[in-house]
Amino acid sequence: MKRKSLMALVAIVPLCGCQTSNQADYMQIGYGPSFEVAHAQCEMQKGSVDQGYIAIGSPGFVAGAGIGNALGNLAAEDQYMKNCLILSGWKRAPHGQGAAAAAAVVAGAPPTPYGIQRAPGSWINTALLDWSSANNQCIAGNKASCATRAKLGAQLKAAGVNPAPI
Incomplete structure (x- = not known):
């Protein structure tokens, strides 16, 4: 029994270190709270x-169901954190670019407003920001x-949006 438990533990341990929450892993994609505030709210x-979960059966089955449930919950929490941080204006940076993005934010550079590359398929949001500017x-x-x-203004009106100064 100890051998099976040890094998299960060895299989799970590499999965436990996958989630990081370092600001250097994220870049600001829009306006919103600071990374610390957004991360805390999502956390x-x-x-x-x-x-x-409910499991009835042999001890091995119940333990397996518990481990499976825990892994499923970890995956769901990771996806929730990703989506929550995106809604707060942060996303995971491509490999190697997070430190540069974090340095720009620390230096006081404001985040770039949503552009076409940041809001794919939503030209209306981009056009409204450009119209306002x-x-x-x-x-x-x-x-x-x-x-x-x-x-x-003509393009937006044709799409059914009437821009007006705020």
Whole structure:
């Protein structure tokens, strides 16, 4: 029995170190709270995705069901953390780029507003942000921005969105 328990433990241990929560692993993709605040909020709520289990049978079956449930809960919590942090304006950085993104945030560089590469399939969000920027510049006296604002306004109205200054 000890041998089976040891084999199960050896199989599970490599899976336990997969989740990291270092800010260097994430990059800011939009406006929202700091990484520490977003991570703490998501961390407090991630337990809500855990599922319970009921197992009746031999001790080996019950132990196997418990281990399977624990692994399923770990996967669900990891997915929840990923999605929660995305909603808060953070995502996992591609390998090797997280440290540079974190350094830019620490240096005080504001996050880039959502662009086409950050909001695929949602040109309306990008157009609204661009329209707002062009509107502010037009009010400041930039005539080229007034033309851009008019062009974007026509595209948005054709899509059923009526842009208006806030």
